[in-house]
Amino acid sequence: MTTTDLALPGQAGELKSVKQLDSDEEAAVRLRRARRVMKKPQQLAGLAPAKQLQECLKVLHAAEAKREGTVKEAQLKAGAVFFDTAGPYLMWVRDNSLYCLDDRGRTFERWLAMIWGYSPSQCYLFMDAVRVRIALGLAGSDEYAYQGTVLTTKHIRALAPAVNAELAAEDVQQLWVDTEARDGKVTEGGLREAYRQLTAAKSAPDVSAAETTTGTTTTDSNSSFDSSDRSEESNEDPNAERLARWEVNKELSAIHAELERLQGRYSLLKDGGLAALDEADADREAKQIRALGRWFNQHGAVPVDAVVDAEIVED
Numbered sequence: 001m002t003t004t005d006l007a008l009p010g011q012a013g014e015l016k017s018v019k020q021l022d023s024d025e026e027a028a029v030r031l032r033r034a035r036r037v038m039k040k041p042q043q044l045a046g047l048a049p050a051k052q053l054q055e056c057l058k059v060l061h062a063a064e065a066k067r068e069g070t071v072k073e074a075q076l077k078a079g080a081v082f083f084d085t086a087g088p089y090l091m092w093v094r095d096n097s098l099y100c101l102d103d104r105g106r107t108f109e110r111w112l113a114m115i116w117g118y119s120p121s122q123c124y125l126f127m128d129a130v131r132v133r134i135a136l137g138l139a140g141s142d143e144y145a146y147q148g149t150v151l152t153t154k155h156i157r158a159l160a161p162a163v164n165a166e167l168a169a170e171d172v173q174q175l176w177v178d179t180e181a182r183d184g185k186v187t188e189g190g191l192r193e194a195y196r197q198l199t200a201a202k203s204a205p206d207v208s209a210a211e212t213t214t215g216t217t218t219t220d221s222n223s224s225f226d227s228s229d230r231s232e233e234s235n236e237d238p239n240a241e242r243l244a245r246w247e248v249n250k251e252l253s254a255i256h257a258e259l260e261r262l263q264g265r266y267s268l269l270k271d272g273g274l275a276a277l278d279e280a281d282a283d284r285e286a287k288q289i290r291a292l293g294r295w296f297n298q299h300g301a302v303p304v305d306a307v308v309d310a311e312i313v314e315d
Helices: 003-007 023-044 049-095 108-115 120-135 153-164 169-183 188-203 227-236 238-271 279-299
Strands: none
Touching: 023 049, 049 108, 049 120, 108 120, 120 153, 120 169, 120 238, 153 169, 153 188, 169 188
């Protein structure tokens, strides 16, 4: 086997590395490579000095762009793998209350601050990220883009409410498609608006098949109702009423989850041992938070009956 065989790609038995050669042949190949590298700028010798400088800058900028692109791609792939690894294990610790084995009063957020170098908000992002990647069909790979668009933390935050509400994967994917079709690109605001429209459409009662109290069937299923119209319709149709009131449960669950997160963040700040830079401003904010807590304590109850068995968290 000679050194020339290395320059014959696609040939059967092609060498994959110069290390497969003996020492003399390996040295010859490495020397030839070095000469090729140093010889490249010599092709500019016949050009005017200004043109030579222009061509040098062009090559330098192209090389830098390629290097940055390669580094960025490697980072994105590593990030994708990290989300798929860290997210499920964080969920396991949280869902099985492993964070308070030695201290029943410890919250998940405090455990995160004690054990890991990431903030609780970052860790919640990791958990949301893996669920979003599952919904988009990216989990289990180092793919970091969906339909040609890099999946960013802003996209993850926008889709988190959808995946945490157990929205079907095809519906999550449709949010992405609808946003891109409407806006020409996929942004955080666009995804949030698409999800808002989807939930609004799903929460609207289906009056096309509802029977009125006289036994007649509503035929104008495409009519647009304002809130008073929907209220009157719900009084006439138990099924529509049940559908509309079930949304109360969903909204309460969402508020409950958000309050738990806020409670953890508040506890972390209060117990962190680090004073605020602006004490007066921090005191005002704390008073406002406590005022909101008193408001929830006074108003955090809704009627419960046989139609909607809502679980109420008053405090």
